[in-house]
Amino acid sequence: MSEFLLEIIAPEKHFFKGMVEQITCQTEEGELGILKGHQTMVASLEIGEIKIKTNGEWKSAFISEGFMEVRNDEVIIFSQCCEWPEEIDGVRAEESRRRALDKIEHAQNIKEHRHNEISLARAMARLKIKKQSR
Amino acid sequence: MENISELKQHLNAIEQTRQISNAMYLLSTSRMKQSMQNIDYNLAYMRKLRATIKDIISKTKHNSLTDPFMELTEGGKALFFVITSDKGLCGGYNSAVFNLAISKIREYEKTVVYSYGYKGTEMFLNHGITPDDSMYGASQKPSLYSARALGERIVELYDDCEVSEVYIVYTEYVNSAVQRPVCKRVLPLLRRDFDDVEYENKYLADVLYEPDLQTVFDRMVPQYIIGMMYDILMQSAASENAARMTAMQNATKNADEMIARLSAQINAARQLIITNEITEIAAATDIKGAV
Numbered sequence: 001m002s003e004f005l006l007e008i009i010a011p012e013k014h015f016f017k018g019m020v021e022q023i024t025c026q027t028e029e030g031e032l033g034i035l036k037g038h039q040t041m042v043a044s045l046e047i048g049e050i051k052i053k054t055n056g057e058w059k060s061a062f063i064s065e066g067f068m069e070v071r072n073d074e075v076i077i078f079s080q081c082c083e084w085p086e087e088i089d090g091v092r093a094e095e096s097r098r099r100a101l102d103k104i105e106h107a108q109n110i111k112e113h114r115h116n117e118i119s120l121a122r123a124m125a126r127l128k129i130k131k132q133s134r
Numbered sequence: 135m136e137n138i139s140e141l142k143q144h145l146n147a148i149e150q151t152r153q154i155s156n157a158m159y160l161l162s163t164s165r166m167k168q169s170m171q172n173i174d175y176n177l178a179y180m181r182k183l184r185a186t187i188k189d190i191i192s193k194t195k196h197n198s199l200t201d202p203f204m205e206l207t208e209g210g211k212a213l214f215f216v217i218t219s220d221k222g223l224c225g226g227y228n229s230a231v232f233n234l235a236i237s238k239i240r241e242y243e244k245t246v247v248y249s250y251g252y253k254g255t256e257m258f259l260n261h262g263i264t265p266d267d268s269m270y271g272a273s274q275k276p277s278l279y280s281a282r283a284l285g286e287r288i289v290e291l292y293d294d295c296e297v298s299e300v301y302i303v304y305t306e307y308v309n310s311a312v313q314r315p316v317c318k319r320v321l322p323l324l325r326r327d328f329d330d331v332e333y334e335n336k337y338l339a340d341v342l343y344e345p346d347l348q349t350v351f352d353r354m355v356p357q358y359i360i361g362m363m364y365d366i367l368m369q370s371a372a373s374e375n376a377a378r379m380t381a382m383q384n385a386t387k388n389a390d391e392m393i394a395r396l397s398a399q400i401n402a403a404r405q406l407i408i409t410n411e412i413t414e415i416a417a418a419t420d421i422k423g424a425v
Binding site: 009029043111 | 172175176178179180182183186190278281282286290341342343344345349350353354357360361364365
């Protein structure tokens with residue numbers, strides 16, 4: 001299978017750079033798989049999971065909101081935050097899930113509600129990926 | 135003749151101060167290096183992000199992209215975010231930022247001033263300006279978390295039309311010897327802000343936007359602002375530590391000079407006492423011999 005260059009960059013670190021065979025990520029309209037030679041595209045990504053296939057093996061990682069630039073032989077993903085399953089702090093994610101749930105219940109206004117919903121989505125995605133990797 | 139015990143006390147005090155200033159020098163050096171590394175990572179991120187944004191706005195005709203972040207409304211309030219340090223002992227770092235902030239604030243009629251850093255708030259109050267909000271703590275350890283909180287706050291204020299322009303006054307890190315206070319416009323984003331971006335992308339046609347151009351752009355702008363805030367906080371932290379490093383280096387050097395001078399004084403005083411004692415003894419034996 002032909003490979004293409006994938007780069008995942010975040011403000012705090014360069015998360016990933018290397019040749020991959022395929023990636024799958026979450027967009028607003030559902031899961032999106034990318035192979036070499038995909039049409040040039042810019043897509044916004046949802047908080048969730050990104051799967052990367054290298055040497056026939058799938059790896060998954062947590063990805064915070066961001067977007068992706070797809071070119072013929074190169075994909076660049078910009079994200080606020082990216083973590084491998086082993087980097088995810090399960091206890092912290094669980095705590096922030098509870099906190100977000102609690103805050104959503106007691107939210108005073110729409111803004112607060114939306115804000116905590118995003119926190120909740122992040123925590124849930126982290127927990128899910130952590131669980132899968134076990 | 136100077137009192138030896140007094141001189142010794144003075145010497146002791148200076149030695150202790152020298153230890154502190156030297157420790158602070160070493161500490162700020164390592165902190166500066168840390169922030170510099172983060173600046174590099176973030177710059178790579180920002181460069182690519184800017185290229186993509188430029189790509190989008192250059193493809194769309196003027197105004198076909200409706201984004202409130204890109205419209206300049208006249209006559210609204212201007213928000214000034216002034217970033218200073220929480221702690222002193224960093225030379226002219228705080229006053230340089232503050233002076234620039236004051237001169238910019240005076241250019242506008244209606245302003246909102248947010249002070250980020252304890253020292254800045256203090257200086258504003260001394261000048262009779264009460265900041266509309268003041269926050270502490272981020273300059274010690276700038277993180278993506280605080281950058282995000284700050285970015286979201288700015289976007290929210292702008293969204294609610296509380297302010298029509300947002301400026302940040304901070305210190306740009308040029309190198310370890312030079313730090314420059316700058317005033318940067320964060321919002322609104324203008325097309326000319328992206329003029330200096332080099333073109334990376336040659337494939338102008340046939341780009342697919344998922345789900346569509348407007349959504350992608352709307353998502354990109356907040357991310358861009360958060361990235362910018364992160365850069366600004368990091369640059370400020372690096373500058374603060376660089377300024378402190380220089381100040382503490384000078385303080386240590388001065389302390390060394392004072393220690394050398396005081397030791398010489400103490401030695402001279404001690405020698406004088408010994409000489410006097412010998413003279414007295416010699417005089418006494420002379421008298422005894424004469425008797």
